[in-house]
Amino acid sequence: MKFLRMRPGYGEQLIAEGDVEVAEDEERLVEEFRRQLDQGMWAAVPVETDTGQREATLVQTFEEIPAGTARVIFFPRAAGGAR
């Protein structure tokens, strides 16, 4: 599983990578997931439905990430724009 983060001036950056089947990797990913959310990021998982449609799911805990997910994309949380 890869964790990608959108950054101004970069595009996406790979911030963590690991195999969730390996306990050590999973622990590291969980820690990084929490750190990103603590920094105010939203986490989205791109998914493909049974009909082949591409969708996205917002997840708020590591446990919510669907099994078999290849990547999680972190992006800054939404804020109201110009008033």
Add this chain to the structure above:
Amino acid sequence: MQTAALVATAIVVVALLWETATPWLSRRLELLRGRRHNLVTGIPAYDPGRERRAEQRARELLRSCVNDEEWGMYRDLGFLRVWGGQAAGPEVGWDLGGAPYAYLVYPHKPIVAYLPQTSQLLNEYCVEFPDETRPYGSARLPDSDDVLAKWMALRGDERRLIGEANLHLPGRQVDPRKVQRDLWRLRQWESARITQGSGAGAAASPSAADAGSGDA
């Protein structure tokens, strides 16, 4: 007499040189000040190549996440249409009587909600995704990342995104004539795509996409 003429000529030459050199000197001075400021604050100097590379990466990420039709739409028209997923309408308390609604998603501009059947514009939802770490002094994501963030948030949790946005009536930031023109372009694009068969949308654009930026 000759001396006076030489002095006058010299004065004119100096004056002309001053006029010519002043703007150039000002620009150089501004650049130097900017570089010194960036060095002090640790912000690297502006690099248009970096911005282009970032946008290129963002486009690839967008392409890998959205559906082929949506990617073609963005590539050709410069915006995405995302169908609304709430039964009653974008906001709590609305009742559109079951009519489908959709959003136009532009980079760094408000999301525009509308009724596809009548092309009636409903609202503008002004939303940003500011990255306060500001790695290069700006909190602004590349255009395609901004579009992808909106797409993922609308698909993943429409209510939450709309709840975070500032609501405005149509026309506040996005010119309704431009939106109507974009809706026409979208209809043309879809017709051409259907005519040419699936996957042939690339040449279907009424005009090239100009993913111009504004302020959301």
